[in-house]
Amino acid sequence: MIIAEQKPLDEILAAIGDAKKILVLGCGACVTICFAGGAKEVGILASQIRIASSKAGKDVEVTEDTIERQCENEFFDRVKEKAAEADVVLSIACGVGVQTIIEVFPEKIVFAGLNTTFYGRPKEPGLFTEYCEGCGSCILNATGGICPIARCSKSLLNGPCGGSENGKCEVDPLNIECAWHLIHERLKSIGRLDLMEQVSPPKDWSTSSSGGVRRIVREDLREVKL
Amino acid sequence: MKSNSNLEKILESGKFAVTSELGPPKGPDVSAIEKKAAFLKGNVDAVNLTDNQTAIVRLSSIASAHILIELGLEPVMQMVCRDRNRIAMQSDLFGACALGVRNMLCLSGDHQCFGNHPTAKSVYDIDSIQLIATVKKMRDDGKVICGDDIEGAFEMFIGAAENPFADPFETRVPRLAKKVAAGVDFIQTQCIYDMNRFKEWMRGVRERGLDKKVHILAGLAPLKSAGMANYMNKKVAGVSVPEDIINRMKGVPKEQQAEEGIKICLEQIEEIKQIEGVHGVHIMAIEWEHKVREIVERAGLLPRPAA
Numbered sequence: 001m002i003i004a005e006q007k008p009l010d011e012i013l014a015a016i017g018d019a020k021k022i023l024v025l026g027c028g029a030c031v032t033i034c035f036a037g038g039a040k041e042v043g044i045l046a047s048q049i050r051i052a053s054s055k056a057g058k059d060v061e062v063t064e065d066t067i068e069r070q071c072e073n074e075f076f077d078r079v080k081e082k083a084a085e086a087d088v089v090l091s092i093a094c095g096v097g098v099q100t101i102i103e104v105f106p107e108k109i110v111f112a113g114l115n116t117t118f119y120g121r122p123k124e125p126g127l128f129t130e131y132c133e134g135c136g137s138c139i140l141n142a143t144g145g146i147c148p149i150a151r152c153s154k155s156l157l158n159g160p161c162g163g164s165e166n167g168k169c170e171v172d173p174l175n176i177e178c179a180w181h182l183i184h185e186r187l188k189s190i191g192r193l194d195l196m197e198q199v200s201p202p203k204d205w206s207t208s209s210s211g212g213v214r215r216i217v218r219e220d221l222r223e224v225k226l
Numbered sequence: 227m228k229s230n231s232n233l234e235k236i237l238e239s240g241k242f243a244v245t246s247e248l249g250p251p252k253g254p255d256v257s258a259i260e261k262k263a264a265f266l267k268g269n270v271d272a273v274n275l276t277d278n279q280t281a282i283v284r285l286s287s288i289a290s291a292h293i294l295i296e297l298g299l300e301p302v303m304q305m306v307c308r309d310r311n312r313i314a315m316q317s318d319l320f321g322a323c324a325l326g327v328r329n330m331l332c333l334s335g336d337h338q339c340f341g342n343h344p345t346a347k348s349v350y351d352i353d354s355i356q357l358i359a360t361v362k363k364m365r366d367d368g369k370v371i372c373g374d375d376i377e378g379a380f381e382m383f384i385g386a387a388e389n390p391f392a393d394p395f396e397t398r399v400p401r402l403a404k405k406v407a408a409g410v411d412f413i414q415t416q417c418i419y420d421m422n423r424f425k426e427w428m429r430g431v432r433e434r435g436l437d438k439k440v441h442i443l444a445g446l447a448p449l450k451s452a453g454m455a456n457y458m459n460k461k462v463a464g465v466s467v468p469e470d471i472i473n474r475m476k477g478v479p480k481e482q483q484a485e486e487g488i489k490i491c492l493e494q495i496e497e498i499k500q501i502e503g504v505h506g507v508h509i510m511a512i513e514w515e516h517k518v519r520e521i522v523e524r525a526g527l528l529p530r531p532a533a
Contacts, residue, residue, distance in 0.1 A: 202345070204345035206345045
């Protein structure tokens with residue numbers, strides 16, 4: 001899922017500036033699961049804005065809501081009126097959600113309350129780690145199911161490099177596991193160490209953001225042919 | 227003086243500058259550069275060395291620039307943001323300066339999908355405007371981006387491109403203003419065919435007083451044929467060739483089209499000389515370097531001034 005974290009409150013307050021009516025809008029999908037932008041966080045952030053505004057002597061009305069998913073148009077119907085009444089919508093969904101609001105409510109000023117960080121998962125309670133960077137051509141079948149694009153600090157395809165020590169990465173030995181150490185251990189356990197000796201050629205990055213803005217067309221799902 | 231380059235001296239003394247361009251070979255074939263350089267020597271004030279233009283792997287612009295210096299020409303080293311991060315770019319700028327390069331052009335670079343390695347990862351760590359500010363900081367403050375001091379004097383005359391013909395048109399003067407604010411010294415424009423639009427852009431440039439802060443060289447790419455006119459119009463993003471020019475090229479027999487293209491270019495130079503705020507021309511004779519002398523001579527721009 002998409003992992004995000006809340007921006008510093010000061011940055012959020014600076015963005016909303018002198019807006020009088022603010023709708024804080026959460027999202028029930030990924031950011032709820034990573035405790036960054038669900039109903040609970042909407043409530044906390046709305047309270048923080050109210051407190052900061054009253055401290056600053058500002059008369060601000062903050063409304064709250066959380067929709068099922070901010071990345072799909074249909075879920076916005078329910079908050080149409082609330083959005084219409086607000087001067088600004090402060091979205092605490094991922095970057096996709098923020099941009100969807102601009103398209104659904106083009107007359108609204110919209111601000112982002114989160115920093116969208118990576119594709120990952122909650123590995124332990126309170127610990128979210130990166131597993132995928134959406135490069136568009138998955139190599140997991142050749143690496144024992146561990147992605148070196150996202151999890152090796154150098155995104156090496158023929159690792160490990162000389163900076164691997166005791167299973168850790170030199171970039172941050174306390175917190176980053178060496179992906180190629182993990183790959184080696186994994187391939188060993190499944191009897192495929194031969195894969196470690198296969199020379200990986202330069203990757204085709206045209207499927208990643210390097211190839212330009214991406215899209216997927218599924219003709220079987222389209223109502224109107226392109 | 228910021229760089230003591232020939233180009234800087236000519237522009238600063240108020241003379242009308244002439245620059246041209248040389249595309250390095252697809253390999254270490256020095257003779258290819260020597261051949262093209264011979265056509266340009268003495269006929270222009272400085273020569274741009276393209277940096278893997280259209281994202282096709284070529285002899286590096288730094289090495290090519292150095293070869294040009296050895297041949298007695300002054301280079302404008304182009305540098306694109308597509309292939310290197312800020313560490314490599316600043317390092318290469320040190321290298322270029324150490325090798326005697328004193329003019330450079332800061333560019334975003336053509337996307338790699340247009341070149342011969344479309345599967346390459348793009349870098350774009352910094353963009354062209356950030357690159358301008360980086361070079362200015364290196365030169366004027368003696369510091370690299372992070373603030374560390376540079377050992378030795380870093381001298382460079384900072385150039386950039388601007389395209390008055392891309393959309394949206396209203397952003398084109400503000401974007402130049404942004405480059406000026408970042409510290410650019412001279413601009414070479416995208417090749418001009420639509421003179422009306424260029425003049426309209428220059429009006430906007432003068433209204434904001436930008437022509438007093440930056441030297442603008444008008445970009446010209448002489449047409450070799452009606453086919454080229456069509457190609458430039460349809461295939462090159464951000465370039466438009468007006469119908470009357472296409473028709474004029476089509477209107478003459480094939481064997482006379484090259485001469486017609488040169489005539490159009492000469493007429494453009496005459497028109498450009500009259501535009502307030504334009505301080506020179508940049509002639510991009512693409513794989514047509516041997517025609518540059520003729521164009522410059524017939525335009526009455528020879529001999530080139532000694533700086």
